[in-house]
Structures are given as C-alpha cells and as structure tokens.
Amino acid sequence: MENYFETTMTEDQLRAISSIGLAHMGDAVFEVLVRTWLCRHGKATGKGLHRATVGLVCAESQSEKARRILPELTEEEGAVFRRGRNAQVHSVPPHASRAQYGEATALEALLGWLWLMGRKERINELFCKMMEE
Structure with missing residues (x-):
C-alpha cells in the first residue's frame, strides 16, 4: 500500500510537475501548518479560527511571509521559488496585487516541492521562520 x-x-518526477501543480500541493501543506499553528497557540476558537486561517493563507499574508524566508533559501530552493513566481496564472484575486499573488504562488510551489521531496524538517524550519512575530 502506498x-x-x-x-x-x-x-x-518533480520536474514533470508544473509550477501550478507544485503550488496546488503547497497550498494544502501551508494550510495544514497554519491550522496546526493556530490550534497549538490558542489564537482562535470557533468561527474566529476560520477567519484567522483565511487571514494567514491569503495571498497578501503569504507574500509577506515569503519575503521573510527568501534570505534563508538554498540555491536550489530559490530556483524552485522563482519557477513558482513565474508561473502563468490567469486570475488574481481582487484583494491582491499580481506581484503578491506571484510571491504567494512561489511560496506554495516551494512548499509543495519540499513536501514531495520528503523534506518535512526543512518545511518546518521555514514555516517557523515565517511565523515569527
């Protein structure tokens, strides 16, 4: 069983996955991490938990968090990040700029790539850096 x-x-195998495919995986990884972080830190309960999650996984927030970790990325991770940022997305949410959405997509692509590589410790390291207050 797989x-x-x-x-x-x-x-x-990873090179065969599009940047959008990697971002799709990374979106899920990031959301699970954010939900776990919120539960562990008692930041919200009930309806507030959903609002807090949405506030942290939106493109604007992801863009800001991506900028926090850029200096920490290896050369290979930076290449994956740039690949994700250059993905051809056809719609940008009205509340985010194209640049913010590109950075959010890049962050998600990086997280998806790391997840599929089995590099969960590295994901955790970068996530902790993103969530520093």
Missing part, C-alpha cells in the same frame, strides 16, 4: 503521508519523489 503511504501518501511519506511520499518521496525523484527530481525527475
């Missing part, structure tokens, strides 16, 4: 909690893909 273990999708511990998936590890080869570099060739």
Whole structure:
C-alpha cells in the first residue's frame, strides 16, 4: 500500500510537475501548518479560527511571509521559488496585487516541492521562520 503521508519523489518526477501543480500541493501543506499553528497557540476558537486561517493563507499574508524566508533559501530552493513566481496564472484575486499573488504562488510551489521531496524538517524550519512575530 502506498503511504501518501511519506511520499518521496525523484527530481525527475518533480520536474514533470508544473509550477501550478507544485503550488496546488503547497497550498494544502501551508494550510495544514497554519491550522496546526493556530490550534497549538490558542489564537482562535470557533468561527474566529476560520477567519484567522483565511487571514494567514491569503495571498497578501503569504507574500509577506515569503519575503521573510527568501534570505534563508538554498540555491536550489530559490530556483524552485522563482519557477513558482513565474508561473502563468490567469486570475488574481481582487484583494491582491499580481506581484503578491506571484510571491504567494512561489511560496506554495516551494512548499509543495519540499513536501514531495520528503523534506518535512526543512518545511518546518521555514514555516517557523515565517511565523515569527
């Protein structure tokens, strides 16, 4: 039986996934991390929990968090980030600029790539840096 909690893909397999595909995976990874962080820190309950999650996973917030970790990225991670930022997205939410949305997509692509590489410790390291107050 395949273990999708511990998936590890080869570099060739990862190169075959589009930037949008990586961002799709990274979006889920980031949301699970944010929800876990909120529960662990008692930041919100009930309806407020959903609002807090939405506030942290929106493009504007992700863009700001991406800028926090850029100096920490390795050369390879930076290349994946740039690949995600350059993805051809066809719609940008009205509350975000195209630049913010590009940075958010780049962050998600990086997280998706790290997840599929099986590099959960690195994801955690970067996430902790993003969430520093």
